[in-house]
Amino acid sequence: MPLLHFHIREGRSEEDVTKLLNSAHEAMLDVFQVPRGDRYQIVSEHKGSHFIVEDTGLGIPRTEKVVLLQVFSRPRGQEKTAEFYKVLTERLEAECGILPSDVMVSVVENQDAHWSFGNGRAQFLTGEL
Template sequence: MPLLRIDLYEGRTDAELKVLLDAIHRSMLAAFGVPERDRYQIVHQHPVADMIMEDTGLGIPRTGKFVCIQVTTRPRTKEMKETFYRLLVEELERACGIAPTDVMVNMVTCEDEDWSFGLGRAQFLTGEL
């Protein structure tokens, strides 16, 4: 936890996806201070016709390298989120050549009772986490 859903246009190789996911994880570690093995990432690759990602009228150009990341997480401070956004675009540009204009992030906040990591228990509530 956090749980990340990464949507992008199809066509990246397994090696490119690994670099991308590692860069995202480094940003998450630095911004949120989560443990190294706290890694939950799901990738969805879409045909170009199945994903329309515009810029809400902000004049932000998009390319075929566009990445949309939805982060489902416990509550985080405004500063932590802003740090994540900044580190994320820096890491993706450095490691993957993805321009900051091609990165969109959506945060979804859940409370501790909204998580079960298995065994039919809410580990944040039971004290296991």
């Protein structure tokens, strides 16, 4: 059920984007134990001049492979969220060659009433999920 919205610089190959999405989904499966078919991912590509990701004064170097990931999800708790950051960056480095310093994540938490998976119904509230 988490919705992942990836923001990347334009120019990556289809294969690279697929690896990025697959790696992130595997991290979701490992940490949040979502069902395998619970996969909602969007990629937005941006011109370099339209995509600025700085380091917030932390001295974190960025490269052209920088990824900004917005995760929309029910609350997962601080420990699981922190674990997700770690597992995600490990997978992205191992499987995609993306350095941990090039991964910025923002989690936006919401509640069950904020999700409809189709048919005009709130499946978490109706008990369908």
